Amino acid sequence: MNPSEATDRPLRADAVRSRALLLSAARAVFAERGTEASVAEIAQAAGLGKGTVFRHFASKDDLVAAIVDEMVDDLIATAEKLLTADDAAAALREFMTAGIDLQVHNQAFCDVAAGASVRRHPLVRVKIERLDAAVGALVDRARREGAVRDDITGQDVMLLLTGVYQTAAPLLAESPELWQRYLALTFDGLQPQAARPLPQAAPKV
Structure with missing residues (x-):
C-alpha cells in the first residue's frame, strides 16, 4: 500500500x-x-x-512522520515570523529558545534533532529542508546586521540547539530551567566581539 x-x-x-x-x-x-x-x-x-x-x-x-511534521511546521512558523522582528539578535535567540524548549518538553522532537530514522521519511525530510532554510535566513540577517560573528551558519545554529539541550539534559529533572544557562553561554559565543577564527569549517548537511 x-x-x-x-x-x-x-x-x-x-x-x-x-x-x-x-x-x-x-x-x-x-x-x-x-x-x-x-x-x-x-x-x-x-x-x-x-x-x-x-x-x-x-x-x-507514517504515523510518527505525521506528528513530527506538525512540530516542525510550528517551528518553521516561529522562524518565519521572527524574520520580520526588529532586533535580529533577539529574534535568533528567541528561535533558539523555542527549539530547545521543544526538546525539553517533547522526546519525539529530541529524537528527531538527534538524528532519528524518521528524518528520512519524505514528509519529514521536506519540512526539515524548509526549517533549515528559515533558520539560515534568520542567521544570514543576524550576520548582515553584525549581531553574530561572520562565520556562523544556519547549520551551526541547528546543531547548537541539540548541543545546549544535551548539555543540560542529565540534570533537567532536578533543574528544569538549567538549559537556559547554557543557551546564554552559547549565545554569548555567537557574538562578534573578540571572536577568534574557528578551527573547522561549518558543516554542510
Whole structure:
C-alpha cells in the first residue's frame, strides 16, 4: 500500500473521530516516550485497536512522520515570523529558545534533532529542508546586521540547539530551567566581539 493511501480517502464521521483520538494519543505518547513508542501503546492510549491505527496510517513510520511534521511546521512558523522582528539578535535567540524548549518538553522532537530514522521519511525530510532554510535566513540577517560573528551558519545554529539541550539534559529533572544557562553561554559565543577564527569549517548537511 502506498503510505498515503490510508489517509487519501474521505472519512466517515466515526473515522474522523477515531483519527482525532489517534493523533491526540500519538502526540502525547511520542512526546513522553519518543519515536520508539509502539503502535500498541498509542492504540491503547487512544482506546482503539491496532487495526484502526493501520487503517489511518499505512505504517508506524507514517504515523510518527505525521506528528513530527506538525512540530516542525510550528517551528518553521516561529522562524518565519521572527524574520520580520526588529532586533535580529533577539529574534535568533528567541528561535533558539523555542527549539530547545521543544526538546525539553517533547522526546519525539529530541529524537528527531538527534538524528532519528524518521528524518528520512519524505514528509519529514521536506519540512526539515524548509526549517533549515528559515533558520539560515534568520542567521544570514543576524550576520548582515553584525549581531553574530561572520562565520556562523544556519547549520551551526541547528546543531547548537541539540548541543545546549544535551548539555543540560542529565540534570533537567532536578533543574528544569538549567538549559537556559547554557543557551546564554552559547549565545554569548555567537557574538562578534573578540571572536577568534574557528578551527573547522561549518558543516554542510
